[in-house]
Amino acid sequence: MKIRLLPRITRWHPIATTLILAGTLAAIARFTYGLGATTNLSDEFPWGLWIGFDFLGIGLAASGFTIVAAVHLFHAKEYEPIVRPAILTAFIGYMLVVLVLILDLGRPDHFWHPLVMWNPHSVMCEISWCLMLYTSVLSLEFAPIVLERFNILWPIKWIHAISLPLMIFGVLLSTLHQSSFGSLYLIVPNRLHALWYTPLLPVLFFISCLASGISMILLESLVFSRGGRDLLPTRLRANLAKVIAVILALYFVVRVENLLARGAWHELTTVTYFSLAFYAEMLIGFVIPFGLLVVERVRNSRRGLYAATLMVVVGFALNRMNTAITGLESYPAQTYFPSLIEIFIMLGITALGFSAFSFVVKHLPIFEPVVATPRVRQVAVTARPEPVFLTRHGGDLESS
Template sequence: MNRIYTFKTILWTILGFGAAVGTARFIYGLGVTTNLSDSVPWGLWIGFDVMGGVALAAGGFILTATVYIFRLEKFHGIVRPAVLTAFLGYIAVAVGLLFDLGLPWNIWHMIIFWNPHSPLFEVGWCVMLYLTVLLLEFFPIPAEEFSKLNKLRNFLLKLRLPLVIAGIALSTLHQSSLGSLFLIMPYNVHPLWYSPILPVLFFISAITLGLMMVSFESKFTSWLYRRETETDLLAKLCSAARWVFLIYIIVRFGDLAFRGQLGHLGGGEWQVVMFWVEIAITALIPVILLSIPKIRIAPVWQWIIPMMSIFGIVLNRINVGGLVHINRGNTLYLPSLTEITISASVVAGAALVFLYMVERYKIWEKRPADPNTDPTKIPEFDFASRTSLGTPEVALRTKYSLAFILAAAVGFALLSTENLSSAGTESSPAKEARGWETMWIDGDLDGEGTAFPHAKHIDNNGKEKSCVLCHHMNLPLDNSSQCSACHRDMYLLSDAFGHDRHASASGAGLKCFDCHKKDLTKNADTAKPCKDCHGDLVAEGSTITVENYRTIGYVESMHRLCIGCHSQKADSLEKPDLPRCANCHKEKRTIISPDAGVHPHQYGAEKDNVIFPIVSYNSEQPPDTTNTGSAVENSR
């Protein structure tokens, strides 16, 4: 198996899944595609994509400083990949941010609307400027290939020192300012993480992360392309990183001691465990391991230590970014699969561009080759269609794009219906059906509805006994409540219970412990069942069972009720036409029988099969203005 081919196929597949989820996110909004909520407004996309991403891209400014400021020429060989990583890393951050922002098309507002008091404003500006600097630093590399660009390239090379200095200064600012973002939340961030010197801690950890990222990336690509590893250089990097780790540990614990928070460390909360895990894999273990020279040059440990430390610092960013925030409103946030998919596909996209760049341009001294693109390779044949896939290049293009679209299609198929419909659909209140003998069912009042022979159904199904077949649940003091009383929205879920209404003094005026048991968590499961008070709420002999207090949308409830019954009857009555759509939705779905209790529109009076515009909407129900509880309220 070819490593590069496998790896790239995986990346394209992830990208395909990301495309599916990303489309859903932009069409249906953040609510259904993430696990974010009013209590947890920031999640994985900020913690990992943005804060982690910026820190991961710190290698660029550290290595340019090492080589061009401190003139340590031996590191020259790994400057170019580091700058490339930084450049792509920052682009990935920007792309990840576009997914997270509610109004991503407004991102340019930061350029014209200023609020210099905001750390986020400063981060935004620094990232924009640093991206420009990185572009100018990186541009000479691809420009080597084009002789036309020589003049521009030489000019940029002359500017290199100022660019490098500007890059370092900008990086210092925004790496630390990412920490400043959280200074304004002293009451949210757990005291083990919150500190007035968060910016300093962020800056130091960014340096270690940059160094570790450079070594990891060098190890990984040398494995991928079967390149020679720069073992000596990496050992030197690691031994330098050791000191930064040490500084980080001292500052971190010194800060805790200074703020008098050391006492927290003995606690048994999960945050404390998290703290120890984080600091151990970030710095404590690496420092110990790296101080042993044998381990420093051992290839296995050159894999393990960077990965451990990278994971630790990214974990730190995710922790500060929201995970260890003291919970508001008892909601636990775990990133949803869709969020993870987007994060992964942003990384996958950056990795693909990276691989393209190293194969195309002179990033390393020796340009690595993808064995698939070897021009002397024999053309491949597709087994299925028995056709030639063409030259290796064309064959790869065919396969990767196939992996991408297959993944995207599977991604769309796997998105749950909740991801695809419940948000983005605007709330559209359902209106009750009118008439009695023949009912006119048109919940959204768009003029197209269904004429439902109500009287006929009653006659055919056993007179009074038949009511409960449809009117499965009634408002108090009622025995045939309208469907729209509980199924209040055309498509969305509604609340049939109305907690506030039950609890408020003007409503039922119940105390907490009238329904909830003492000493138990107050939720729906532990509360008293409705029928304890409302004996007549669920009609006796009802065929439809009520599972919880959330009702399905009006359209779905109609469909389930009618189609379900009709398909049962179709079997027993040998009337196959019964469950068909056209049975109720006749031509244009607007046929009204002459005895319908609806006044036809004056212009349409003489014709059959015309749309009857609604003349007037007659409702006893007052427009509902309170948030919940109208189900109970209406009955009073």
Template sequence: MANHQHASPAPVGGSLVNGTTLVCGVLIALMIANLLVRFIFGLGAVANINDGYSWGIWVVVDVMVGSALACGGFSVAMLVYIFNKGEYHPLVRPALLGSLFGYTLAGLGIFMDLGRWWNFWHIMWPTYANPNSVMFEVAVCVTAYILVMWIEFSPVFLEKFGLRDVKKKLNKVLFFFIALGVLLPMMHQSSLGTMLVVMGSQVHPLWQTPAVPLIYILSAIIIGYGVVLFESCVSAASYRRTIEMHLLNPLAKIMLGTLALYLVVRLGDLLIRDALGEAFKPTFVALSFWVENACFVAPFFLIGNVTARRNPARLFLAGLAIMGGGILLRLNGFLIGYDTGPGWTYFPSLAEVVVTTGMFAVEVISYIVISRRFPVLPREDAQLAH
């Protein structure tokens, strides 16, 4: 175990120009073109949002979903630094890298969706602060967490450029930022759920509950582990590296335990509120509820025993299922199961879809560039990737 724990990270190396980066480059160019139209001519020129649905996919997907998918760093850091599971340390940097760009782009998503975007600085100005607002708490927490993650990840850049003395000084205070890096996501992920409570009866009873902050924080932890399984399998296949089964196998077991707790809370809440009957009505909303929870139940069938957890393909599919469930949980609450009244509808425009796709393309290409040129992944087999 100690050997794995102390395996030093190294750049994967290889060319930055390949099919994936070229496709990402095209998607990013299309995103930039649409954003130019948005910032010059306003939100109405590109988005289908309206007075009934003031939040479209730029907020719900890029922020609500994007920040949940960026919880890998938080989930692994909690294991390593809070529960003292040092054997998972090699997973910290890759998970943190995914979280870093996920949250940074989520912050950019909020900026894009502001009607008067030139007033974005108001959130940081004390005279504009509203401490009673859940949106204010989320904005401050997310901004602080982005800064904290860049500080947490900075040793990667310091190692690359040989600034060992600076890294030694940073290491003396890094524990403080690691603690913040665990606390802040717990605060704002639960507050994202609180925003559904604030919306009242507009949110369908299957997702409108006082327990939604707990449901959101538990799901964020689970999604974090699912993303780590997904990213580890994808990076091992893409870079032709040996997959870290000695870490992913027990991590998957921890994920299943947390997932079981989540499902107990979710089902228990529906039973206590007598809301489960809504799931048996012949509606699209009820169907979406069942698909969401099928995704959360699927990992027990995919990796429910030790033998199954030794299969990389099953780990990949389990991670994918968890991500699907987490995405639907948030889409269902904020869009599919949200009804602002008769006369209002929303479906994303092509420009909205192009921008959102471009945001994810930025994350993918950034992950490739950083992992190939900076010490993120464990040194093992790094020289084989091209």
């Protein structure tokens, strides 16, 4: 395989500036002329590229809750160096998605309505609540990094005091809305193509976001370690890669079993637009990276990991875009291709995200060894243990 070792995009600044400017102009056009004149959306195809982008942004930001859960809830402390990049990725990802959602709404001036007008039967209502709450949780998780930089330490104590319930709440909210993006489509069994529609959509969305989130953070740790030291030792990177492989296998088994059970595999026996799209996402995003990641040499090599995790992310993007666009082109039979303005807004927002990421990385201690932060929960080495525990373990130690 001839992949150039971690290619660097040159002239990033002019490219990003152009994209952001073009996106801003496109957004102005969207607000001035309305959705009809500027997008290719229609009554038959009311959701398009932007919804797909939302799925993508949220899914790739899943590292925010998986890594936090692993390090802070499951105490896998050795992964501490990637907690901050993960939180930053999630924070920026969610901000971008909120931005796109507001652009996508027909009445952006009404975006606050879900706060006061509830409908508990609506998946969309649940998602908007989860998004709002989780973005707040992420802001609180991210705030200490900013406050630390400006040496304002007193709020950090408060945030650390509530950090445990906050993190648990964040993980739960993520579990809910990552899967709920799949639930959105449960109500269109007649519209979504059988290769994507299944009652298991929420479960599949959740499983795949775990893989894509971890892949994204591995990818970042590889890209940003080029300067000098590695963010994670090879052994830990390989461990994460193993986790990804297990998740990919789980996803593949659940998805294929479900296709067989529902009889939808018949769609795969003929070569159609839909079956090709399905094969593309499954091969690129799941089968090939799994094949790569089960090989120990690939897990231990930077180039191999780079290729495999990039494939997971691309395949994940295909999966979400297929669910949001391709699968819905089957009924009523139609084609949708985003307009230039839709594309420019999406590219502009993506560029904004990358620029924000590199800006924050430059000015805040994200990829640096963890500086001494005020910690409420210090591991109490000399704490007095309970008597029961002491005698039992003391005895064990003596006997061994």
